Amino acid sequence: MAAAAPAAAALHGLRTASAAVPVPQACMEGKPLMDTRILVSDLCRQFYSLDGASGTGGSITMKVRGVSIPKPDKLFAMSHSSIRKERMLPEDTFVLSANGSILSSPSPKPYPDKPPTFTDWSPLFIKLQAESYHYLFDAALKLRQPTMGLSIRKKHRFIHSEKPIEVKGTKTPVQTGSSNSDYPNAHLPRCVVLDIEGTTTPISFVTEVLFPYARDNVGRHLDLTYGTPETIDDIKLLRAQVEEDLVKGIAGAVPIPPDEAGKEEVIASVVSNVDAMIKADRKITALKQMQGHIWRTGFDSKELEGVVFDDVPEALEKWHSLGIKVYIYSSGSRLAQRLIFGNTNHGDLRKYLCGYFDTAVGNKRETQSYGEIFESLGVDKPSDVLFITDVHQEATAAKDAGLEVVVSVRPGNAPLPQNHGFKTITSFLEVW
Known part of the structure; x- marks a missing residue:
């Protein structure tokens, strides 16, 4: 009974160095x-190129096959779930x-890559390895069938490439799809950034609801969270700015005293700076990060x-059904973006979004x-990327980077310059 304990622990997601079984170095x-x-x-790279995986989502685990590896020493290779699949x-x-213990981990990479992450689903992958191999083998056979119907390809949207999948170690490439005529959406962009x-x-929602809420509640937020790691980081970032x-x-900038000056004095100076920054509509990370944390409470x-x-x-919903990946790019923090789209007047819309960009990638008016x-x-x-914005300077920067651009004309937006040269829409339903 005791011998089964490590395996049982692994199947419940417990992975400890002490549970590892020694594996020959060979x-x-x-x-x-x-x-x-x-x-x-x-x-991983092939599935991403065929739209079968998105960004950092998902993981692939494979059992190591080889006569040189005894059954008791069987190994598994697993992609880490924080790296972008195309990289x-x-x-x-x-x-x-075999019991789910980590024998070797990837080395961390420089920013913007995230530290290696070990998926919580790993015990299930190991436990169900036979079923997984059977499913993948069956799917591979169906992909090779030249008469496979369009209905199957539509169900599995990632099966649409004219290029064969060439996997190292195999002699025969797997051809997917048959002709471009099967895919009338080939003229559409692969991604939309909003x-x-x-x-x-x-x-008006931003200027009359979100901004006033952050301004009116910054003091209360800091008083309730003062001393927490998150707020310490917020104040540190704001102090540097x-x-x-x-x-x-x-x-409007006033010095923020050191923590030794006391909680009340620090909070008062932070409130003063945040108020001035909001009034000036500053697009800076320090402000946006703190605003996101305040809005989260709201x-x-x-x-x-x-x-x-x-x-x-x-x-x-339409773009999602067409297989187009949608992302958000806003000066607001990624947290704020998720909050807005996760709690809208039309419900939670995050299921249609693949990712979020904020000013960490750069100013929205800069081509880079x-x-x-x-x-x-x-x-x-x-x-391959369509960017939709209401700001002419942002549209110009995106166009200079080679992106396709459409300008959104909505009630309350600033007027566009004459002869701006961009296609305009008053509704997303006019895009295609």
């Missing part, structure tokens, strides 16, 4: 393991023992509800920011 350094890690990374390399895989204020959401503002002579308490234009949910977004999305060329 198995860890052998060709079978290396070939499997190469195969896992290749499959996966063999060294970006965990190596697991602005929020004035595009998905009325400007204010020091920079003071050097530049930015109006959304959690139902004091706040996100607002989107009535055409937005229908358009998002859109180049960063393009590189992150893993598409072949910038024109």
Whole structure:
């Protein structure tokens, strides 16, 4: 009974170094393991290119096959779930023992890649390995059938590439799909990136609801959360921004004293700076991060509800059904973006969104920011991405980066310059 304990623990998600069974070094350094890690990374990239995986979502686990590996020492290679699938390399895989213990972990990569993450589903992958192999083998056979109906390809939207899947270690490429005529949506972009204020959401909601709520509640928020790691980080970031503002002579900036000055004095100075920044509509990370944390309280308490234009949910559902990936790019923090779309007047719309970008990738009026977004999305060329915004300077920056651009004309938006040269819409339903 005691011998079964480590395996039982692994199947319940418990992974400890002490539970690991010693594995011969020859198995860890052998060709079978290396070939499997190469195969896992290749499959991750291929599934992403065929729209079968999105960004960092999902993970692939494979059992290492080889006569040199005894059954008691069987190994598994697993992709880590924080790296973008199109960037996966063999060294970006965990190596697991039969009981789910981690024998080898990927090395962390520089920013913007996240630290390696071990998926909580790993015990299930190991337990159900036979069923997984059977399913994948059956799917592979169906993909090879030239008479496979369009209905199956529509059900599995990622099966639409004209390019064969070439996996290292195999001699025969797997051809998917048959002709471009099967896919009438080939002219559509692969990704849509949306602005929020004035595009998905009325400007008045931001200026008359969100901003006043943050301004009126910053003191209460800081008083309730003072000393927590999150608020300590918020104040640290804001203090650094204010020091920079003071050097530049930015109006409204007042020094934030050190923590030793006391809670009340620190909070008072933070409140003063936040108020000035909101009035000036500053698009800076320090402000947006703190606003997001304040708004979270409002959304959690139902004091706040996100607002989107009535055409937005229908358009998002339509684009989702067409296999188009939709992302948000806003000067508001990613937390704030998730809060708005997770709590709208039309319900939770996050199921239609694949990711969020904020000013961490750059200013929205700078061309380089859109180049960063393009590189992150893993598409072949910038024109595979459509950006929709209400701001002419943002539209110009995105166009200069090679993205397709449409300008949103909504009630309350600022007028566009004459002869701006962009296609305009008053509803997302006019895009296609």
